[in-house]
Amino acid sequence: MLIPRASSSHPKAMPALARRGLTLIELMLVMGIMGIVFGLGLGAFSRLETPGRQTMGLVQSVLRAASNQAVAHQTTTRVGFDSSDPDLARIWPAEVAVVGTWHFEEDALRGAFGLFGDGVAHRLVDDGYIGRALSVAQVGSEVRFRVQDDAGFDLADGFALEVAIRDNSGRGGRVLNIGRVIGLDLTAKGGVRGWFTPDHAEEDRTARAAQGGDANRATHLFTESPDGLVLPGNWSLVRLEYDRRRLVLTVDGVPVDQLECALPVRQLVGPMTVSSTADEGFRGEIDKLVVAALDQGEAIELPDQATFVAPTPPLVVFEGGGGLDPRVHDRGVEVVVRFADGREESVFVNPFGTVE
Numbered sequence: 001m002l003i004p005r006a007s008s009s010h011p012k013a014m015p016a017l018a019r020r021g022l023t024l025i026e027l028m029l030v031m032g033i034m035g036i037v038f039g040l041g042l043g044a045f046s047r048l049e050t051p052g053r054q055t056m057g058l059v060q061s062v063l064r065a066a067s068n069q070a071v072a073h074q075t076t077t078r079v080g081f082d083s084s085d086p087d088l089a090r091i092w093p094a095e096v097a098v099v100g101t102w103h104f105e106e107d108a109l110r111g112a113f114g115l116f117g118d119g120v121a122h123r124l125v126d127d128g129y130i131g132r133a134l135s136v137a138q139v140g141s142e143v144r145f146r147v148q149d150d151a152g153f154d155l156a157d158g159f160a161l162e163v164a165i166r167d168n169s170g171r172g173g174r175v176l177n178i179g180r181v182i183g184l185d186l187t188a189k190g191g192v193r194g195w196f197t198p199d200h201a202e203e204d205r206t207a208r209a210a211q212g213g214d215a216n217r218a219t220h221l222f223t224e225s226p227d228g229l230v231l232p233g234n235w236s237l238v239r240l241e242y243d244r245r246r247l248v249l250t251v252d253g254v255p256v257d258q259l260e261c262a263l264p265v266r267q268l269v270g271p272m273t274v275s276s277t278a279d280e281g282f283r284g285e286i287d288k289l290v291v292a293a294l295d296q297g298e299a300i301e302l303p304d305q306a307t308f309v310a311p312t313p314p315l316v317v318f319e320g321g322g323g324l325d326p327r328v329h330d331r332g333v334e335v336v337v338r339f340a341d342g343r344e345e346s347v348f349v350n351p352f353g354t355v356e
Contacts, residue, residue, distance in 0.1 A: 052304055052306065052337070052339050052343070052345055054303060054304070055302060055303050055304045055306050055337060055339075056337065056345050056347060058091075058300070058302070058303070059091070059302075059335055059337065059347050060347050060355050062079055062091050062093050062300065063079055063316065063335070063347065063349055063355045064355045065093070066078065066079045066093055066094075066316070066318055067318050067322045067323075067349075067353040067354075067355065068322065069095065069096055069318075070096075070318040070319060070320055070321070070322045070353070071320075071321065071322035073096045073098065073160070073292060073320075074320040074321075075096050075160040075241060075292060075294075075320055076096075076160075076241060076243045076294075076317060076318065076319055076320065076325065077093075077094060077095075077096055077317075077318045078093075078094045078243065078315055078316065078317045078318070079091060079092070079093050079094070079315070079316045080092035080093075080094070080314060080315050080316075081308045081312050081313070081314060081315075081316075081335065082299070082308075082314075083307045083308040083309070083312075086307065087305075088301060088302070089301070089302040089306060089307045089308050090299040090300065090301055090302065091299065091300040091302065092296060092297065092299055092300075093297050093300065094157070094158075094243070094294055094295065094296055094297060095294075095295045095297045096160065096292050096293070096294055096295075097152070097292060097293055097295060098112070098290060098291070098292045099113070099147075099150070099152040099153050099291055099292060099293045100112065100113065100115050100145070100147060100150075100152075100153070100272075100289075100290070100291040101289065101290045101291070102115075102117070102134075102145075102289045102290075103130065103131065103132075103287065103288060103289075104124055104128065104131075104132055104133055104134040104286075104287060104289075105124075105131050105132050107124060109134070109143065109145075111145065113150070113152065115145055115146075115147065115150065116145070117143050117144060117145040117274075118143070118144060119136075119141070119142050119143030119144055119274070120140065120141065120142055120277065121136075121138045121139075121140045121141040121142070122134060122135060122136050122138075122141050122142070122143050122274075123135050123138075125285060128164075128285065128287040129164035129166070129235045129237070129287035129288050130164075130287060130288055131287075132287075133164075133166070133285040133286065133287035134274065134285060134286050134287065135284075135285045136274055136275035136281065136282060136283065136284070136285070136286070137168055137169070137283050137284055137285065138283075139281075139283065140277050140281075141275050141277070141281065141283075142273060142274070142275050142276055142277045142281065143273065143274040143275065144271045144272070144273050144274075145271055145272045145273075146271045147178065147179065147268065147271060147272045147291075148179050148268040148269065148270055148271060152293065153179075153268060153291070153293065154293060154295075155178075155181070155182065155265045155268070155293050155294075156199065156264040156265050156267070157243075157244060157264065157265075157293070157294045157295060157296050158241075158242045158243040158244050158265070158293070158294030159182065159196075159240075159241070159242055159265065159291065159292065159293055159294060160239065160240075160241045160242075160290075160291070160292040160294070161176070161178070161182065161184070161194075161239065161240045161241070161290070161291050161292075162237065162238070162239045162240075162288070162289070162290045163175070163176060163184065163237075163238055163286050163287075163288065163289045163290070164235050164236070164237050164238075164286060164287040164288045164289075165184075165186065165192075165230060165235070165236050165237075165238055165282075165284065165285075165286055166233065166234065166235045166236070166284050166285045166286075166287075167186055167190075167230055167232055167233075167282070167283075167284040168232065168233060168283065168284045168285070169232070169283040169284060170188070170190075170232035171188050171283065172185070172186040172187045172188040172189075172190075172282070173185070173186060173275065173276070173280055173281050173282035173283060174275065174276050174280050174281055174282055175274070175275065175282040175286065176272070176273070176274060176286075176289075177270075177272065177273045177276070178268065178272045178291070179267075179268025179269055179270050179271065179272065180197070180268070180269050180270045181196060181197045181265060181266050181267070181268050181269065182195070182196045182197075182240070182265070183195050183196075184238060184240060186230060186282060186284075187224075187227065189227035189228065190227055190228045190229055190230045190231060190232075191224060191225050191226060191227045191228070191229060191230070192224070192225045192229060192230060192236075192238055192249060192251055192256070193222060193223070193224045193225075194222070194223045194224075194238075194240035194247070194249040194257075195220050195221060195222045195223070196220070196221055196240075196242060196247065196265055196266075197219060197220055197221075197265070197266045198218075198221060198261065198263035198264065198265065198266060199263060199264045199265060199266040199267070200263065221247060221259055221261055222259070223240070223247050223248070223249040223256075223257040223258060223259050224249070224257055225249060225251055225256040225257055226256065229251045229252075229256065230251070235287075236251055236252055237251070237252055237253070237288070238250070238251055239251075242261070242265065242294075243294055243317075244261070244262050244263070244264065244294075245260070245261070245262060245317075245328075246258050246259065246260055246261065246327075247259040247261055272291075274286060274289075302337070304339055304340065305339070305340040306337045306338065306339050306340070307337070307338050308335065308336065308337060308338075309336050309337075309338045309344065310336065311333075311334055311336065312334070312335045312336050313329075313333055313335075315328070316329075316333055316335070316349060317329070318353055321353075322352075322353040323351055323352045323353040324349060324350075324351050324352075324353060326351070329351070331351065332348060332349055332350040332351050333348070333349050334346050334347070334348055334349075335347045335348075335349070
């Protein structure tokens with residue numbers, strides 16, 4: 001009896017296509033094509049900005065720039081947030097710019113930005129605070145710089161003045177007078193007095209409108225250190241800073257006095273003078289003289305129909321080291337932006353000035 005044979009299951013009986021796999025080269029080619037396709041897709045998605053991304057990036061950039069500038073110039077900077085117009089929110093950065101600096105290394109009294117000085121009975125000495133220094137120790141000495149003719153010396157919104165002082169005589173005197181508006185004096189007991197003349201024009205207009213008379217006003221506003229901070233024969237670094245909130249006097253890095261004020265600074269009406277030919281003149285040396293102006297700058301409009309909402313402060317203030325000014329902010333601050341669709345996003349600034 002013949003028994004039918006079962007069909008063979010030997011591999012040779014399988015179709016050639018069914019038993020053929022992908023070679024390594026073919027597999028790599030397929031993976032490469034897939035990578036290109038997915039890469040193009042991800043690149044397209046990465047270029048799509050979510051609503052508000054540009055706005056939040058702008059807020060972060062302005063705050064970081066203010067903090068960095070406070071570090072670079074060792075001075076106060078600030079950023080204002082204005083939502084008084086419901087249809088248009090604005091950021092008001094206050095920029096600090098050095099408008100004059102002198103290190104007194106050349107007999108020509110050359111300063112930055114083409115600001116040269118001239119004077120009488122002055123000289124340069126070699127043992128300065130850094131390198132050489134300007135000496136006005138001789139009776140009758142005086143040096144002048146015509147800063148009132150320089151457009152950069154617009155100090156109405158605030159200023160920062162820094163100078164190294166050495167008093168050889170121990171009698172004090174008028175060290176610096178900027179346009180008869182800003183000055184530094186040294187007392188006979190080693191104290192420092194900083195002052196400026198405020199512009200009362202706006203205050204007077206308000207007073208006349210409200211009361212029909214002029215406001216009570218002081219011609220000069222002063223800050224003064226305790227005695228004994230500047231010792232005869234020793235260098236001291238003095239700083240006077242005003243930002244239309246406070247006038248702060250600092251000696252050798254330590255704040256020694258401050259005065260609250262919000263008035264603008266009066267326009268300069270004369271040159272910047274070092275010492276004076278009169279008996280009240282300072283008889284010693286100065287070095288590392290730097291003057292900076294606080295400029296309110298142009299407003300930056302917020303895009304995306306966004307506005308600032310609580311708890312956004314009206315003003316974020318950074319101190320000289322780049323951190324938040326503890327006299328204004330007792331903790332980190334939060335800037336909250338609300339978009340047209342009602343969504344809100346936040347930017348945080350911690351006490352050290354880091355923007356997150």
